[in-house]
Amino acid sequence: MPLNDLLKKVQTSTARIGVIGLGYVGLPVAAMFAEAGFSVTGIEIREDRVAVINSGKSPIEGDEPGLNDLLARVASSRKLHATSNYQELQDCDIVLIDVETPVDEHHIPRYQALQAALKSLAGVLKSGALVVVESTIAPGTMRGLVLPALETGGRKVNRDFYLGNCPERVMPGRLLQNLRTLSRVVGGGSPETADVMKALYALVVQADLDAVDWVTAELVKTVENAYRDVQIAFANEVALICEQMGADIWQVRGLVNKSPFRNMHLPGAGVGGHCIPKDPWLLAYGVRDSGLPLRLIPAAREVNEWMPGHMAELTRAALAAVGKEISSARVLVMGYAYLENSDDTRNSPSETAIRSLKEMGAQVVVHDPYVAEYNSDLFELAAGCDAAVVMVKHDLYSSLDLGKLKSALRLPILVDGRAVFTSEAAEKAGLRYSLVGKAVSGTE
Ligand code: SAJ
Numbered sequence: 001m002p003l004n005d006l007l008k009k010v011q012t013s014t015a016r017i018g019v020i021g022l023g024y025v026g027l028p029v030a031a032m033f034a035e036a037g038f039s040v041t042g043i044e045i046r047e048d049r050v051a052v053i054n055s056g057k058s059p060i061e062g063d064e065p066g067l068n069d070l071l072a073r074v075a076s077s078r079k080l081h082a083t084s085n086y087q088e089l090q091d092c093d094i095v096l097i098d099v100e101t102p103v104d105e106h107h108i109p110r111y112q113a114l115q116a117a118l119k120s121l122a123g124v125l126k127s128g129a130l131v132v133v134e135s136t137i138a139p140g141t142m143r144g145l146v147l148p149a150l151e152t153g154g155r156k157v158n159r160d161f162y163l164g165n166c167p168e169r170v171m172p173g174r175l176l177q178n179l180r181t182l183s184r185v186v187g188g189g190s191p192e193t194a195d196v197m198k199a200l201y202a203l204v205v206q207a208d209l210d211a212v213d214w215v216t217a218e219l220v221k222t223v224e225n226a227y228r229d230v231q232i233a234f235a236n237e238v239a240l241i242c243e244q245m246g247a248d249i250w251q252v253r254g255l256v257n258k259s260p261f262r263n264m265h266l267p268g269a270g271v272g273g274h275c276i277p278k279d280p281w282l283l284a285y286g287v288r289d290s291g292l293p294l295r296l297i298p299a300a301r302e303v304n305e306w307m308p309g310h311m312a313e314l315t316r317a318a319l320a321a322v323g324k325e326i327s328s329a330r331v332l333v334m335g336y337a338y339l340e341n342s343d344d345t346r347n348s349p350s351e352t353a354i355r356s357l358k359e360m361g362a363q364v365v366v367h368d369p370y371v372a373e374y375n376s377d378l379f380e381l382a383a384g385c386d387a388a389v390v391m392v393k394h395d396l397y398s399s400l401d402l403g404k405l406k407s408a409l410r411l412p413i414l415v416d417g418r419a420v421f422t423s424e425a426a427e428k429a430g431l432r433y434s435l436v437g438k439a440v441s442g443t444e
Pocket residue numbers: 168169170171172224225228232265266267268269270271272273274275276338339340
């Protein structure tokens with residue numbers, strides 16, 4: 001099908017759309033295009049999720065404003081249909097790919113999910129269809145991996161199919177809001193392809209859609225998150241300096257940001273999630289064979305990966321200050337998700353902090369109101385614990401009765417990795433309070 005025929009189908013919402021991967025990105029994307037009037041087929045390999053989605057519910061646990069209602073609407077109107085069967089993509093004029101693209105412990109991208117999706121898609125791809133990779137990928141992946149995977153059986157891009165890269169900018173807790181209101185780069189395999197992509201996304205995105213080539217789209221996405229990672233690492237390194245200097249990073253940061261053109265990010269217990277810890281390594285992977293020595297981006301990762309272990313060290317020191325060996329202590333870790341008010345635990349800093357605490361010999365119990373495995377009663381968990389370590393700024397913790405926590409704990413020690421509390425409130429409740437980036441109170 002020539003591109004202008006495809007354009008007409010987009011403009012009349014008669015194009016059939018396929019979305020491969022119904023996770024944090026694919027599910028809201030599929031629902032939004034269904035809401036825009038398209039018939040959408042969602043491919044999801046997890047059968048249990050297929051059933052939940054077809055019943056009009058969301059398998060995503062955390063607070064996602066509007067998503068449940070939207071899914072109920074598009075499922076009942078049958079505009080969105082989930083399946084595990086790739087054959088159901090054979091009539092699709094447009095296929096969006098939203099599968100995970102993690103990096104392994106050696107910081108190498110693991111493209112198995114992407115390669116499997118491309119292989120299955122190549123077997124059913126309709127002639128003249130547009131394929132758009134929305135997953136975050138290393139610069140050069142479109143040309144080096146995606147294109148060859150689809151140019152099989154004599155098929156040629158810009159003749160037999162069209163190919164684009166349009167990275168998403170979602171964030172758990174704001175999936176729909178971000179998809180609708182944040183600008184996007186539209187990486188087309190040709191300017192004409194970018195034009196059709198812009199017409200498609202303009203139906204669901206109320207923000208700039210900037211047509212670029214593939215490598216620019218790949219760079220914008222990975223660079224914007226590497227930028228954030230470096231900014232957070234700077235805040236974390238200054239936090240460590242403040243601890244050594246007996247200063248308070250939270251005061252220093254506030255005053256630094258009074259200076260024009262400063263925007264010091266938040267120091268904390270670490271950097272988790274599906275984007276920030278991974279995308280700097282995807283960016284670096286793009287230039288792996290160039291001989292260009294990257295120093296700042298890897299160093300920022302090292303600083304941020306240091307912080308969860310530092311939380312364990314702050315806990316050890318706080319216990320030692322009252323004569324308690326961490327090797328015989330029982331510690332409550334508050335917060336397992338990587339982000340406040342979310343159930344998303346991917347690359348959670350808490351996992352690293354818990355491992356460090358256990359390596360020090362501590363017994364560890366975990367609480368998280370959003371994570372099913374850990375959402376038992378906080379105060380019951382706190383009973384018999386010698387310290388509580390806050391790793392995530394869940395709203396529930398911000399409104400916590402500290403006096404009740406102090407009464408539940410065996411030793412009154414609170415270590416705060418996200419400035420959820422203040423030393424005044426903690427000490428008023430009778431707790432010895434340690435805050436990341438600030439010298440331990442009661443010892444200066
Ligand atoms: N974090 C800090 N200090 C900060 C900000 C974040 O320690 O100043 C930590 C968080 O606690 C979390 C991790 O970093 O563990 C990531 O936090 P995030 O706010 O960056 O949340 P993400 O991972 O969902 O980031 C996404 C990204 N968006 C996309 O990839 C599309 C990121 O680029 C956005 O800036 C962020 O959402 C957002 O603010 O929307």
